[in-house]
Amino acid sequence: MTNVLHETASASGQDGIAYDGLRSFLRKCEAAGEITTIRNAHWDLEIGALTESVSELIPEPPGLLFDDIPGYPSGYRVLSLPTGSRVRMALSLGFPPDTPKMDMVRIAANRMKTSPPIPPRVVESGPVMENVFTGSQIDVLKLPVLRAHALDGGRYIGTGDTVINRDPESGFINMGTYRIQVHGPDLLGLWMSPGQQGRLIAERYWKAGKACPVVATFGGDPLVFTFAYTKFAFGVSELDRVGGMLGHPLDVITGPVTGLPIAAHAEVAIEGEIPPPSEQTHTEGPFGEWPGYYAVDEDSTGNEQPVIRVKALYHRNDPILLNMAPQWPGAPHHSVRFDGGVLWEQLEGAGVPGIKGVFVHNSFFVVVAIEQRYAGHAQQVGMATLGCNAVARNGRFVVIVDDDIDPSNMSEVIWAMTTRVDPVGDIHLVPNAWATPLDPRMPPDMQANGPHTNSRAIFYAVRPWQWRDKFPPVNRIARSTRDDMVAKYRDRLPFPKM
Ligand SMILES: Cc1cc2nc3c(=O)[nH]c(=O)nc-3n(C[C@H](O)[C@H](O)[C@H](O)COP(=O)(O)O)c2cc1C
Structure with a gap:
C-alpha cells in the first residue's frame, strides 16, 4: 500500500x-x-x-x-x-x-x-x-x-x-x-x-x-x-x-x-x-x-x-x-488504538497461529478473533495475549472470539460473550498480573504500598472446539447481504459510511 x-x-x-x-x-x-x-x-x-x-x-x-x-x-x-x-x-x-x-x-x-x-x-x-x-x-x-x-x-x-x-x-x-x-x-x-x-x-x-x-x-x-x-x-x-x-x-x-x-x-x-x-x-x-x-x-x-x-x-x-488530557473511556481520543497492531505483531511473533483480528477498545478491554485450528488453541491465544508486552500492564479483560465476530464491533463482541461463554467453564481468572496504581479497583493499601498487581479474566467467547460442528447456526444476515442492502437503499436511508 x-x-x-x-x-x-x-x-x-x-x-x-x-x-x-x-x-x-x-x-x-x-x-x-x-x-x-x-x-x-x-x-x-x-x-x-x-x-x-x-x-x-x-x-x-x-x-x-x-x-x-x-x-x-x-x-x-x-x-x-x-x-x-x-x-x-x-x-x-x-x-x-x-x-x-x-x-x-x-x-x-x-x-x-x-x-x-x-x-x-x-x-x-x-x-x-x-x-x-x-x-x-x-x-x-x-x-x-x-x-x-x-x-x-x-x-x-x-x-x-x-x-x-x-x-x-x-x-x-x-x-x-x-x-x-x-x-x-x-x-x-x-x-x-x-x-x-x-x-x-x-x-x-x-x-x-x-x-x-x-x-x-x-x-x-x-x-x-x-x-x-x-x-x-x-x-x-x-x-x-x-x-x-x-x-x-x-x-x-x-x-x-x-x-x-x-x-x-x-x-x-x-x-x-x-x-x-x-x-x-x-x-x-x-x-x-x-x-x-x-x-x-x-x-x-x-x-x-x-x-x-x-x-x-x-x-x-x-x-x-x-x-491528550485523559477522558473517561466513553469519550476516546483515538478512533483506533495502535496497540492492537502491536499486539497482533507480538502474537504472531510468538508463533501463535490463526489470528484474524485484534482490537483494543480501552486499555482494560482487549478482543482477539481467531480461526480455531485445534483443541486448546483458544486458550493458547488467551494466555499469550495476557503476556504480550503491548497489553500486559492493563489488559484486565481479554476476550477471544471466533472469526465471524468483528473485534472492533462491541455489539458483535457482546453477542459472542453472551451466547458462547458458559461462565463456569469459559472464564479463566489469573491473579497477580502487572498493573498500574491508576487502577481504581486496586485496594488503597496496595495502591499506596504495592504490590501493583491485579487480576485478569479471559473470556473464551468461542464455539467449544469439541462440538463446534453442532453449535447452532446463526440467523444473522451475511455481511455481504448487509453491504448489498446498504448499497441498494443508501439514497433513501441514512446509512453511515462503512
Ligand atoms: C495520553 C497518554 C498519557 C499517558 N500518561 C502516562 C503517565 O502519566 N504515566 C505513565 O506511566 N504512562 C502513561 N501513559 C502510558 C505510556 O505512555 C505507555 O505505557 C508507554 O508504553 C510508556 O512507554 P515505555 O514503555 O517506554 O515506558 C500514557 C499514555 C497516553 C496515550
Whole structure:
C-alpha cells in the first residue's frame, strides 16, 4: 500500500506536500474537512470540557483546533482529537482515508513486522528551533497549557507528549508518554507508573546518584506520538520504529543540553534533567486519569513525584500543543488504538497461529478473533495475549472470539460473550498480573504500598472446539447481504459510511 502521507517526507512528495510534522498532517485533515477551528475557548477547563463533550456525543468527531485562547497571542494553538475519527487515524498512519478500522490494525501490524527499523537522521536545525529560551528566559506558561478537569491539581503541558531518555547501560533511546505538570516557569512534574521503561532508565541514573538527562516534545506528528505511548519491548528504540513505519528516517536535532534527539519538526520541546527523588521531588496531581477516575496516593511516595528541571525551551512560531488530557473511556481520543497492531505483531511473533483480528477498545478491554485450528488453541491465544508486552500492564479483560465476530464491533463482541461463554467453564481468572496504581479497583493499601498487581479474566467467547460442528447456526444476515442492502437503499436511508 502507498504511504499516502509520510512518503512525502522529502522536500516534496507525490502529493506535493512536504513533510512538516504535525502541520502537514493538519493540512491533510483540513483538506478532508476534518478540522473545526474554535476561537476564544479558555485554557482553564473550557477546552477540556468541549473536547470531551464532542468526543462523547458526535460520532466520528472533528479534530478541534483552538486559537485565540484568552491570555495568549493569536496563533498559539491547541489541537484536540487529532486521531479521533477513522479518517484522521488513517491519515496519521499514512493509510488511505477510507481504510476500515480493522484493516488499519492489520496493516499496521504487517508493516511493523516487515519494515526494518530505520534510525533517525541528525540534521543541523529545524523549525522547533525557531524560538529558543534558556536560563531565566524559560517560562513554559508562555504556551496555552490546559487544566482539563475541575479537580486537577494544576495545569498539564504533558498530555500529548513524548519523553525521551537514554539507557545509561545499553545506550538505547526510549520514548514514552507520561503526564507532565507545570510546577513553575522552569520546573515540571513527571508521573511515570512503576515499571515503565522511562522510569526504569531514570532509576539507573538515580542509583548512581546522578540526574537523568531528558527531552520532552509537545505537539509532534501524531505518528511519533503514537509510537511514544505504545508499549514496545525494553531495548526497542521507538524512534527507529517510527522510521521503519515512515519508510525513511525521522529528522532529529541533537539537543545542545542533553545530546538527546529532538524531532526537528516538533512544535515545542524542552531539555532538562530529572534529579534523583532523594534530591528533589514536588507534590504532583491529582489528575483525572484514563480509567475515568482520580487515583489517590498513586504509589508509595504518595503525591511526591519526580521533577524535570528545564534547562532549555524551544518552540516553533505559532506553536500548537497537542491535547491528550485523559477522558473517561466513553469519550476516546483515538478512533483506533495502535496497540492492537502491536499486539497482533507480538502474537504472531510468538508463533501463535490463526489470528484474524485484534482490537483494543480501552486499555482494560482487549478482543482477539481467531480461526480455531485445534483443541486448546483458544486458550493458547488467551494466555499469550495476557503476556504480550503491548497489553500486559492493563489488559484486565481479554476476550477471544471466533472469526465471524468483528473485534472492533462491541455489539458483535457482546453477542459472542453472551451466547458462547458458559461462565463456569469459559472464564479463566489469573491473579497477580502487572498493573498500574491508576487502577481504581486496586485496594488503597496496595495502591499506596504495592504490590501493583491485579487480576485478569479471559473470556473464551468461542464455539467449544469439541462440538463446534453442532453449535447452532446463526440467523444473522451475511455481511455481504448487509453491504448489498446498504448499497441498494443508501439514497433513501441514512446509512453511515462503512
Ligand atoms: C495520553 C497518554 C498519557 C499517558 N500518561 C502516562 C503517565 O502519566 N504515566 C505513565 O506511566 N504512562 C502513561 N501513559 C502510558 C505510556 O505512555 C505507555 O505505557 C508507554 O508504553 C510508556 O512507554 P515505555 O514503555 O517506554 O515506558 C500514557 C499514555 C497516553 C496515550
